[in-house]
Amino acid sequence: ELQAAKAAPRVNLNSAIYYTQSNSSSFNEMIALPNERWTQNTQESFNLGYSEKTYWLKVTLDSINDTERYLVEVKNPVIDNLTIFIVQNDKVAAQYFLGDKQPFNMRPITHPHFVFPLPDLSQPTTIYVHVDTSSSMQVPLFMWSEVAFYRADQTRQLIIGIYFGLMGIMAVYNLLLYASIKDNTLLFYVAYVSSMTLFYLSLSGVGFQYFWPNSLWWNDQSIVIFLLCSILFGVLFIIQLLDLKTTRKYLFYGCKAIFCCTLLVLFLSAFLNYSSVIQITIYLAVFACVWGVSCGATRLVDGSTLAIYYTIAWGAALGGGVILAANKFTLIDRTWFSEHALLIGTSIEVACLSFAIAERIRFEKRKRYDVQNRLVATQKIQNEQLELQVKNRTHELQKVVSQLELANNTDHLTQIANRRKFNQSLTEECARAIRFKHPLSLLLIDIDFFKLINDEHGHQVGDNCLVHIATLLTQCCDFAGDMVARYGGEEFCILLPELTSTDAFEMAQNVRSAIQNTPYHTPQVTIPMTVSIGVYTSIDTHAYPDKLIQYADAALYDAKKLGRNRVNTYGDSIRQQ
Numbered sequence: 252e253l254q255a256a257k258a259a260p261r262v263n264l265n266s267a268i269y270y271t272q273s274n275s276s277s278f279n280e281m282i283a284l285p286n287e288r289w290t291q292n293t294q295e296s297f298n299l300g301y302s303e304k305t306y307w308l309k310v311t312l313d314s315i316n317d318t319e320r321y322l323v324e325v326k327n328p329v330i331d332n333l334t335i336f337i338v339q340n341d342k343v344a345a346q347y348f349l350g351d352k353q354p355f356n357m358r359p360i361t362h363p364h365f366v367f368p369l370p371d372l373s374q375p376t377t378i379y380v381h382v383d384t385s386s387s388m389q390v391p392l393f394m395w396s397e398v399a400f401y402r403a404d405q406t407r408q409l410i411i412g413i414y415f416g417l418m419g420i421m422a423v424y425n426l427l428l429y430a431s432i433k434d435n436t437l438l439f440y441v442a443y444v445s446s447m448t449l450f451y452l453s454l455s456g457v458g459f460q461y462f463w464p465n466s467l468w469w470n471d472q473s474i475v476i477f478l479l480c481s482i483l484f485g486v487l488f489i490i491q492l493l494d495l496k497t498t499r500k501y502l503f504y505g506c507k508a509i510f511c512c513t514l515l516v517l518f519l520s521a522f523l524n525y526s527s528v529i530q531i532t533i534y535l536a537v538f539a540c541v542w543g544v545s546c547g548a549t550r551l552v553d554g555s556t557l558a559i560y561y562t563i564a565w566g567a568a569l570g571g572g573v574i575l576a577a578n579k580f581t582l583i584d585r586t587w588f589s590e591h592a593l594l595i596g597t598s599i600e601v602a603c604l605s606f607a608i609a610e611r612i613r614f615e616k617r618k619r620y621d622v623q624n625r626l627v628a629t630q631k632i633q634n635e636q637l638e639l640q641v642k643n644r645t646h647e648l649q650k651v652v653s654q655l656e657l658a659n660n661t662d663h664l665t666q667i668a669n670r671r672k673f674n675q676s677l678t679e680e681c682a683r684a685i686r687f688k689h690p691l692s693l694l695l696i697d698i699d700f701f702k703l704i705n706d707e708h709g710h711q712v713g714d715n716c717l718v719h720i721a722t723l724l725t726q727c728c729d730f731a732g733d734m735v736a737r738y739g740g741e742e743f744c745i746l747l748p749e750l751t752s753t754d755a756f757e758m759a760q761n762v763r764s765a766i767q768n769t770p771y772h773t774p775q776v777t778i779p780m781t782v783s784i785g786v787y788t789s790i791d792t793h794a795y796p797d798k799l800i801q802y803a804d805a806a807l808y809d810a811k812k813l814g815r816n817r818v819n820t821y822g823d824s825i826r827q828q
């Protein structure tokens with residue numbers, strides 16, 4: 252019998268529970284059962300672990316003399332069937348049919364746990380509870396004053412709200428992150444966190460209350476399915492996050508094996524009874540957690556920094572899972588901590604895994620950054636090499652172009668300017684002379700009787716004589732702007748910008764006498780040569796290229812006619828040398 256304190260807001264009824272195992276569901280049989288058939292519960296919580304049997308529990312309450320309303324809470328939301336009889340004065344004062352095999356709206360008080368009101372406690376009261384469940388036989392009983400119950404319930408709701416909020420934020424945030432960076436690790440993480448959250452949603456009875464209040468079959472199955480999904484996605488997440496496929500093959504195959512077993516259990520869950528499936532699933536979950544921690548520890552030894560966060564995360568989840576499992580299998584007492592161990596463990600886990608993911612993203616980013624840097628450096632070197640090559644090629648090309656230009660403008664025999672170059676310079680100098688109204692003089696020089704030299708000494712010697720003349724002409728014209736060119740055959744010309752007619756004549760005389768005085772010597776013979784020179788000087792704006800050539804040629808023609816070895820200025824009286 253419980254000596255319930257008058258003002259106690261919450262009374263733990265567990266140590267006042269008497270229980271008996273019986274397959275009978277007849278209340279009349281139970282009420283007649285002698286006291287020695289009832290066993291007193293000695294634990295802090297009533298927990299007989301997984302059992303195929305059904306039990307009757309009874310708690311006797313002393314009378315309480317106050318007007319407060321009292322409630323009884325059965326703090327395990329996954330009991331299949333609970334039939335409650337409240338007896339006062341040997342009569343059934345109230346009766347409730349609870350359990351998650353009953354539609355949610357059958358409950359006298361809307362709450363994820365099983366809560367029922369007590370009648371007026373002014374007289375002794377006995378509560379009989381018939382429990383029939385395929386999940387763990389845990390019937391933690393608490394009596395509350397109604398006010399205290401709802402006050403405490405606010406804290407419970409707050410904790411659960413924070414938990415679901417945290418999980419929801421993690422799932423949505425990482426899903427958005429996945430949409431942006433398309434890393435499968437994030438997708439598996441989101442699936443894992445979502446499965447864990449849904450599992451807890453089912454386990455806490457919140458899912459039944461808000462999401463599937465009438466779906467009794469699903470309420471049973473959901474716990475197993477969400478827990479199995481948590482294992483499936485958790486394993487995929489581990490493989491991906493720790494890069495097990497490339498780093499540690501045996502850990503990878505271990506994960507694969509767990510994955511396949513989980514799929515098998517998921518398949519079998521459609522055929523086996525709930526009690527067997529949930530027990531297998533719990534063993535599998537604990538094993539998967541242990542394997543997960545081993546994977547983390549191994550990668551930690553390998554030197555992976557993200558394995559630190561990961562190992563703490565999985566360790567926390569494992570701790571929570573083990574405590575919950577131990578609680579379900581009656582290895583430890585049901586306490587606030589053991590009840591919330593999974594919730595605390597998974598919260599720590601999810602937070603740590605977020606750090607692990609952030610570390611992974613940072614690592615990937617650094618890897619990409621390094622690769623990019625290397626690429627940029629390589630590209631820079633290649634660019635520099637290419638630039639150097641282009642520079643060298645351009646230089647070579649410029650050299651070839653200037654060589655070609657020179658060859659194009661040079662007489663191949665005498666190596667002085669050819670007629671093409673002469674014509675070009677003549678046009679330019681004429682334009683300049685017209686613009687500045689300056690004089691421009693042209694000397695046309697023809698070797699006298701050159702045919703005879705060819706005939707007498709041969710063509711080769713004739714060529715050498717032409718080179719000799721070209722050299723002498725170049726030596727005579729050492730002023731900048733003067734230009735000596737081979738006009739064709741044995742004809743040469745000298746273009747003298749700024750030179751007046753008198754100066755040009757004088758220059759022509761110098762040239763003529765230099766040639767006359769400098770014969771060409773071969774080892775065998777000395778070949779004297781003379782030249783005839785036609786001079787024309789344009790003044791003011793009369794410098795036209797064709798006119799200059801025409802008049803200089805006419806003057807040359809006259810010089811030849813007058814006996815050769817002479818200079819003749821166009822239009823002037825002919826001066827005999």
Ligand SMILES: Nc1nc2c(ncn2[C@@H]2O[C@H](COP(=O)(O)OP(=O)(O)OP(=O)(O)O)[C@@H](O)[C@H]2O)c(=O)[nH]1
Nearest residue numbers: 697698699700701702703705710711713714740741
């Ligand atoms: N060796 C050599 N001879 C050339 C070259 N170009 C022209 N000749 C020769 O120059 C000679 C020019 O002869 P002509 O036009 O009769 O003139 P010339 O003998 O100098 O007599 P005049 O000009 O009247 O004084 C020809 O025999 C050409 O073959 C050349 O590049 N090399």
